[in-house]
Amino acid sequence: MASDTCTLTQAQHSAIQTACQQLAPSWPLDQMIAVSPYWPMRHERIEQVSARLSALAGISMLMPESDYLDWYRRGLISPQALRTALAESGLGLNVDELIQTIEQSEEKLPWQSLSALLDEHRARHKMAWRDEIIHQISQFCAAHFQQAQPMLHREHSQAQPDLYAHWLVVSQRDRGLSIVLDEPDLHRYFKQLPDDPNALIAQALSTFGVQDEQVELYAHALLLDIGGWGAWVAYLRWQGELNGEPHDQMLDLLAIRMAWELVLWRYQQAHFPTFFTTLEHAWKQSLGRLQNLPAQHQTQQKPLWVWARAAELSYQQQLHHALSSPVNTSAHPIQCQAAFCIDVRSEIYRRALEAQSDGVQTMGFAGFFGLPLSYQPQQADVNRPQCPGLLLPSLVATHAQSDKHGAASLNAQARWQGFSKSATASFSMVESAGWLDTFKLLKKAFFASEQAHPVDKLANRQDWSLTQNGEELSARQKAELAAGVLHAMGFEQFAPTVLLVGHGSHSTNNLQEAGLGCGACGGQSGEVNVKVLAWLLNDKAVRTELQALGVEIPEQTRFIAALHNTTTDHLRCYGEQPGTEIMSWLQSATAAAQKERAAKLDEQLADADREALDQALIARSQDWSQTRPEWGLANNAAFIVTPRSWTRGIDLQGRSFLHDYQWQHDPDFKVLETIMTAPMLVTHWINMQYNASTTDNLHFGSGNKVLHNAVGGNIGVFEGNGGDLRTGLAMQSLHNGHDWMHQVQRLSVYLAAPKSAIKEITARHDVVKQLIDNEWLYVFQWQETGEISRFYQQRWWPVSAAQISQDEEQKIVQCL
Incomplete structure (x- = not known):
């Protein structure tokens, strides 16, 4: 050496x-x-990061020229938006010259x-x-x-x-x-x-x-x-x-x-x-x-950034037009409240559910429901985080009474899977004991049914225990936790039935299934979180302590945990069931949501009747060969933080994260600060992951899902048997075989809050300021009158809806 x-x-x-x-x-x-x-x-x-990555590794943060031209010819980029983007750029080109520049451009090669x-x-x-x-x-x-046994704690004899x-x-x-x-x-x-x-x-x-x-x-x-x-x-x-x-x-x-x-x-x-x-x-x-x-590379990319900006403006102008009408705040007696995750897939279901009755109120909140917990079944070696990756779990949820048989079964299953996935044992395992799985394979192939995750199966019990640092939470501590969650969720009143709706996904033979789960729950189902919260809010001792804290929950109000399966749009309630009328609403909402999604999944499903469509979606979720069980969060574009009454009735096309917020009930703007420093960052991560996997699947995506092989148990995947570890989304999560299902654009964030509060929070947090001022996302203030302003470089700029004159267009250009 x-x-x-x-x-x-x-x-x-x-x-x-x-x-x-x-x-x-x-x-x-x-x-x-x-x-x-x-x-x-x-x-x-x-733009600097884009140029740097392009120069150093040939990484693209932008779509190819041909895609932008195609969008323009198809009307996805409006002429008005393109003119505005051109004027902002300072390139001194008209539309025809820009098109000519794009068509004649030569690719700049990366460093070697x-x-x-x-x-x-x-x-x-x-x-x-x-x-x-x-x-x-x-x-x-x-x-x-x-790490063949990623969920089990093991002692290593040697470092x-x-x-x-x-x-x-x-x-x-x-x-x-x-x-x-x-x-x-x-x-x-x-x-x-x-x-x-x-x-x-x-x-x-x-x-x-x-x-x-x-x-x-x-x-x-x-x-x-x-x-x-x-x-x-x-x-x-x-x-x-x-x-x-x-x-x-x-x-x-x-x-x-x-x-x-x-x-x-x-x-x-x-x-x-x-x-x-x-x-x-x-x-x-x-x-x-x-x-x-x-x-x-930055100089060469300038025309492409004009096209990217024009695509974003086209979407924003259409959305601003939809949002520009004064808000209708007329109230109706509420029979059922349903709190969903902010996930874009929830928007379609919420809209469908609200269409069933004026007595339905839906709400949006981060899918971990404010509970930074990990789930650990008693006497099982599993400890699974159920909160965003930005956080470290501070609470442990387990069952008040243990399921020894289930825990032992889970431990045995985890150890067997760990053995079977290890490099040294995989071949011998198949030769010596593979026949034992024959019946399971046949059962899954010919008698398929929805299968819960083995960890989630242990979560079906209704009694829970919450500990922090090994100590059981007192009734007072539980009440303080619950009060904080209710305040952050924006509850003003309580309906007789309150559904707490987490979400999960179900697919078969899919190594990246967690990528379709709840990101706020660490890629898991939100089932555990909603069950724990419902248990807390139904507990008599907790309710008594909540009264002392000034939170009055009517005696007849019942909180019911539920799970939205985003693959099939089924909504399952746990424990006490809602009344017949509410169940009827849920069934109708499921059918409407399924119908809306059907054509995007498979054109042949567009005209299917209700029963046939339902069976087809269930079959897709259980089909071993199905590489596109659902589209996940593809085509996400906006994060809207307002009272739901402001967007109720607007078709947001399943492209918007929806978070309920009413600034009048947030005097110190602590809730707004939490939203801007947590859910806004998470939605930005989601948006950029989908963008990156679309613009450069080679570097920031995982290629062909059919070729995936697990690496080290759960570390990640190889595409085939080698090459670099693949990260990000597979092509089948983004492309339907003919066209992209995700349109690349930066997240547009709409905040219904005073301008001064938004500005002050941004000034206190460098991360937020960087995202806004370096144009990683857009932040807008939306007023109840319909007026919208953009916050950029610590200043506010008025934004008009889609129909604007040349003079107004020039005014916006000068402002920006």
């Missing part, structure tokens, strides 16, 4: 640390939530690493250097991070070795690399690498002649090359920080990727000295272009 004589300078170390913070986390499959892959770069303007330069001269019969590098690192990481140290030992012993690559003696060069990752990076930077001002971009480019595993390492870092146990391995991952570059440099220098002279010259030229390349 080589001597660790090289050390990083302070400037180099700082640049490396900055680069190592640029990758966003990706959650494991069983907790799969949507994440903005650009999150660590939110402090920069979105040393291995990429070598591949240009690689013999066709040999494996590409970059392909083998990614494959070798990826296979190693899969083995290193394998896991550091990532770089482990990789170095494996690589130095792996003579197969020389054979696979047909490069004799290649493996010997790994023995020359230093033991310390910092020393390795210092050696590489010195050898390659990377200047201090180039270090951050160079390091970032190499990390993007193995970005899937970078996202997993970022997740481990995120979790460590949440738990107060920081452990960052990103520098180790960078050192591994950089080590390959150093090995190739030295190998070429020793074995092919003549070619190396050419290579060295090409490398110096490539490195010399690195620093200026992002600016060049």
Whole structure:
């Protein structure tokens, strides 16, 4: 092994640390939530990040030119919106000139690493250097991070070795690399690498002649090359920080990727000295272009950003027209209240339910219902978070009476699955015991029925226990928790029947099923949360304490937990059932919601009768070969924070997150602050995940779902049997085979609150300010009169509805 004589300078170390913070986390499959892959770069303007990623790795944050032109010709981009976007851009082009510029533009190529330069001269019969590098690192990481039993707590007799140290030992012993690559003696060069990752990076930077001002971009480019595993390492870092146990391995991952570059440099220098002279010259030229390349890509992308902005304006103008009418606040006696998750899929069902009767009031709130808990069945080793990934659970929910048989069964099932998924046991398990699953396979194939998650099966009991730091909550503490939830949800009065509706999804043979679950519940069903909240609010002791806190719940009011299956639009109530009339409303709402979604799922379902459609949707959810059981949150576009009465009756097309809020009942604006710093960030994450997986599925999506193979139990998926770890959404979650089901645009947020409160909250939170001022999302204030204003750069700009004159258009342009 080589001597660790090289050390990083302070400037180099700082640049490396900055680069190592640029990758966003990706959650494991069983907790799969949507994440903005650009999150660590939110402090920069979105156009700069787009250009940087394009320059360093060929990543696209924009749709192809042809798609924008197609949208324009189909009317999805209006001429008026395009003119406004052009005027804002300052490019000095008219519409015809812009179209000509787009049609004649040439793709700007990304920067090339040393291995990429070598591949240009690689013999066709040999494996590409970059392909083998990614494959070798990826296979190693899969083995290193394998967590075959992700939900079980296990004691490790020995601490896991550091990532770089482990990789170095494996690589130095792996003579197969020389054979696979047909490069004799290649493996010997790994023995020359230093033991310390910092020393390795210092050696590489010195050898390659990377200047201090180039270090951050160079390091970032190499990390993007193995970005899937970078996202997993970022997740481990995120979790460590949440738990107060920081452990960052990103520098180790960078050192591994950089080590390959150093090995190739030295190998070429020793074995092919003549070619190396050419290579060295090409490398110096490539490195010399690195620093200026992002600016060049930003210039080239300017016309595309005009089209992107025009697409967003077209949607906003249509929505503003729908929202511009003065609000109808006429009241009706309320027979049933139903609180749903803010999820865009709830909007369709809520609209359908409200259409059944004026006596129905629906509400929107984050799907974990304000309970930052984890669920742990008694005597089971499972502890499953049921709250947003931004939070650490502070409460543990379990059952007052244990189900020993169910818990033992779950433990056995988890251990068996862990054994069967492990790399060493999978083949022997199939040969020796695979026949035991024959009956299960036949039963699922020919006698399919809706199957609950094994953890959720244990949640059917009605009595619960809530603990914090191992101590059972008192009735007073439970009441304080419940009062906070009710206040945040905006309850002014209580109907005789209050439905607390979580949501979940059901599909079969789908490794990414959690991605269709409730993001606010950590990718799980919201069943546990609504059951716990209903139990709290129905408890007599809790209600007595609530009275002391000033919260009066009528004695006849009953809170009923329910679950909305977003795949079939069935709504199931638990425990006490609603009255016959309400059940009839729910059944009719299910049928209406199913009808509205049908054509998007399958054109053949559009004309199906009620019973046939219901059976077809159930069959889709149970079909092993069905890769598109539902569209999830595709086509999300807006987050509307207002009283529901303001949007009731408006067809928002299942594209809007709906959060109830009435600022008059929030005197200190603490609820508004929570909304702007939690649900608004979560909806932004969802929006950017869908955008990123659509614009660049190769880097921020997971490709073809049919080819998915689980990695390390629940870490993630490979597309096929190798390559980088795939993150994000599969193509089948975004595209129907003919057209995109998600139209890429930044989230438009509408807040019914005083301008001063919005401005003050933004000023207090850098994250919110960055998202707004760097144009990662739009924030609008919506007044009861229908007037809408945009908040940007700490100022307010008036916004008009779709029909505006040229003079008004110019006024908006000048403001923006």
